[in-house]
Amino acid sequence: MRHFTLLPEVACAREQQGFFEDKVSKAVTMYKVDLPEDQYTSKAVERRRAAESARKERIFNTRLRVMGLDLHGLEQQVQDRKHQEHLERQRDKAHDFLRLNQDEALVQQDNSEKEQQINVHSHLAHYWSTYQRDAGLNNDLRGALTHPVPENELGPASMQMFEGEDKGAKDRRIEQIKFTERNLSAQKSDNERRRMAEKHRDTLTGLGLMYEDQRGREICALEEDCRRAARVALDNYNHALTTEQAEQKREESRRERRENLAEVWHTVTSDMMTECPEAAEKQPGGGVLTDRWRGMSPAQLRAIHREREKQCEEKRKQQDKDKCSRTSFGVLLLKASQAAEDDEQRETEMRRHRRREMDLSNRLLAREQQTHQEYLDKIVYTNKPSKDYFLQFNTGSR
Structure with missing residues (x-):
């Protein structure tokens, strides 16, 4: 609107x-x-x-x-813009809320994992301190092997052990060496078992591949045998088909020879070859059998010659008549063409006369127009308007 x-x-x-x-x-x-x-x-x-x-x-x-x-269109655009901005703000708020919830969930999950790790470590430490106090496997063997010295070997003033000394260090080192050797031997045996298992697995894989190759070769051989059998069967079928076709051709040639001999015998013994004149007049309705007709009689030939001479005479008369008609038509055509040439010559002369009159009239009109244009240029249009004349218009609202 x-x-x-x-x-x-x-x-x-x-x-x-x-x-x-x-x-x-x-x-x-x-x-x-x-x-x-x-x-x-x-x-x-x-x-x-x-x-x-x-x-x-x-x-x-x-x-x-x-x-x-269009005020209505502009107002509608403003409303649509405001609605779009409102939807974008709502979407941003929803995204912010979802992001905060996800952050809180991640923080809570991280805290629960940390608590679970702390609990696992505390249970593991308790287990070590309770059940592996003497072994010292997970405690770097610190204090695992202790050999307390009996009190009867040390007097009250012997001063043979001071703070910071460790008399069982040598035995503990020997135990550590033995423990390391046992670990190394266990690792070697594990590595050997793993290597044997891998070797056994590789052997099984190789055997499987060999079996697959052997199976593939057997399948290829079977397929080749099947193709060979199919080719042999196809060759046998083609040979049988060729033999059958040759036999059919021989039978066809024998049948054709028999039919040709029968036709030749019928032709030799027919009325046409024996020249029987009565055979050509046996057609119902008074006609003549063309395949048995042996020619016309002399009377029939004389009648045909008389009719032909009569037709030739009539044709000569018709030709003479046509010749006279063509002669008269030629004379009329010649007269008509001469009249047409005379009319065309008169028309050409009239067109030439009209063209001369038109040229004369055009020269007079051109002279008058030139005189009028000189009058306009030299007398009427002498005061040409300047640029200021056109700038004075359309400067105000009224």
Whole structure:
């Protein structure tokens, strides 16, 4: 829907009032009358100038003047934009809430994993301290082997053990060496068993591959035997088919020879070869059998010659008549062509006469037009308008 903004009647009346006030102010200025400045008048002048500038912008704007302004479409665009921004804000809030929930879930999962690890470590430490106190496997063998010295070997003032000394270090080192050797031997045996298992697995894999290859070769051999048997069967079938076709051809040639001999015998013994004149007149309806007819009699030939001579005489008469007709038609055609040539010559002369008259008329019209153009250029259009003449138009809104 297009909305065009129009000035109300009140605005028009005020503009007229402002126009008269402007006239009065100009008259006062012209006669230099010192009158006190009226605030209402100055406001009216400013208001009128603002209205004039707005009117110029509205009138000289081609798009607004021709197309109008679609206020409903603009309002709909604004509403759609606001709705889109609202949906984007709601989506961002939902994403933020989901992200916070995921962060909290990840933090809670991390805390639970840490607590589980702490519990596992505490249970493992308790197990070590309870069940592996003497072995010292997971405690770096510190304090695992202790050999307490009996009290009867050390007197109350012997001072043979001081703080920080360890008399069982040598035995513990020997136990550590033995323990390391046992671990190494266990690792070697494990490695040997693993290597044997891998070797056994490789052997089984090789045997499986060999079996697959052998199976594939057997399948290929069976397929080749099947193809060979199929080729032999096909050759046998083709040979049998060829033999059958040769036998059929021989039988066909024997049958054809028998039929040819029968036809030759029938032709030799037929009425046509024996020249029986009665055989050609046995057709019902009074006709003649053409395959048995041996020719016409002399009377029939004389009748045919008489008819042919009669037809030749009639044809000569018709030709003479046609010749006379063609001669008369040629004479008429010659007269018509001479008349047509005379008419064409007269028409050509008339066209030449009309062309001369038209050329004369065109020269007169050209001379008149040239004279009129010289009159316009030298007398009428002597005062050409300047650029300032065209710039004085379309400068105001009225």
